[in-house]
Amino acid sequence: MNINKVEEGIFKVLMKASTLLVLASLFLIIYSILRKGLPSLSWAMVTQTPKGGFFLGKGGGILNAIVGSLYLAGGSTILGLFISLPVALYLNIYRTKTSRFANFTRLCLDVLWGIPSIVYGAFGFAIMLLVGLKASLLAGIFTLTLMVIPIMIRAMDEVIMTVPKGLIDASYSLGATRFETSLKVVSKQVLPGILTAILISFGRSIGDAASVLFTSGFTDRIPTSLMQPAANLPLAIFFQLSTPIPEVQDRAYASALVLTLIILIISILSRIATKKFTKHKV
């Protein structure tokens, strides 16, 4: 047997083992959430707001947190998209790839990406105090938007960079402006990448507790305006888990299950959307 074969064999085993490890930990997480959460997951859990006391109560459900989370994550993702897409296009289309300004911007975004979310929370809180805004859905959305913008921009930036120069030149050679080229050609070409960016941001903002802790507050009601506080799932899980009452703790796992399901649904939807939108890609 030659040495190359042995080497290859070892690497194959290693790669298989690490893949298995990843899959196993995923299934272990899902299993433990299911085992503890499924028994307490009831129709009432997902259709009612908390009853019989505060949100830690045994009755009612976590609809407040589900709706609050969807509002917060949805709002910040949409707002983030409108800010991020132009920036990502600007970095690539209006600035040449080797532009120092563009690279400096990328560096700043990477630093922002790495800042822990509690810092965004603290920053958002400081701004709120400054402008006299109370803990509310609006403040939560703003803070989360700040947090997801760097993620979105860099995710889009990476895919826009891969657009062939020849494609952009083809559009220019037909007399299109940079704006038309960005909007009609580049955006279409990178649509799957944009969807991925949206998905990552949505996942990040729906799962974040630290940045909304001070900014959106917590309530057992469903907010009816942007100025009202909003609950969210990660904080609900945190509060439920920190009680000494076992039934309430089990409800935390049911909430985690709901959060995981939401993320699963979003992933599947974005897969489907990506398939649908890639048909024109060249």
Place this chain on the structure above:
Amino acid sequence: MKKATEIFIPLMTDVCAEGNICVEGLNVHYGDRHALKDINITLPAKKITAIIGPSGCGKTTLLKCFNRLIDSIDGTKVTGKVMLNGEDIFDPHADVINIRKKMGLLSQRPYPLPMSIFDNVAYGPRIHGTRKKSELNQIVEYYLKEASLWDEVKDRLYTPASGLSIGQQQRLCLARGLAVKPEIILGDEPTSALDPISSAHIEEKFVEFKNKYTIVMVTHILRQAIRIADYIIFMYLGEIIEHGPAEQVLEHPKDKRTSDYIKGIIS
């Protein structure tokens, strides 16, 4: 009847006849690489001019000057003039969009836009203001026929252009370019990625178009140049070494570098 040599306007005239592309003292630097060195040449209207030369000699760069795609490359410095219909293409006040509208481009490999076949051809007319669906239908049909693609795609106009074969894609790019009503067609080795039959299609189109459009084509296939070109420009290391009517350059080259290239010594 005029002899071919007479149509090739002498370099020193200060008037550039309508339709001709007159390059005067053109220099292009990419950073500190001197890619085009003092180019002076007139490309005649409604003829096929082939640019030949070894790779890296500046052929693509020269084409990119004509439609000012050179603008979008970082760190380039361009000096000199390219006159077309009395205007300098590099005039800082020149309308780049208008210049590009006058020139269709076929690149080395086709780049269909990420949209349907119909939308590819309608792309140019739409951005230049044609909105009416009935009008667009006519335009798309007309130019797809011009590019001899209509029969192959008329039943799937609304399917993605990326589904076409590479040869069909190149003809789609031709139709798309023609739809903005250019005067000039620039081809940068437009057949190099194509199979022989698709290449022949494009060549036939060029010959057919020659009375309607001024065609400038870079090619690395000498036989292609012999088949279709009226004039040939031979470039070497950023300079024009020789130019003139096709037979003259190919059969009786004056410069040793030209004859070496033709014999296949330089490639």
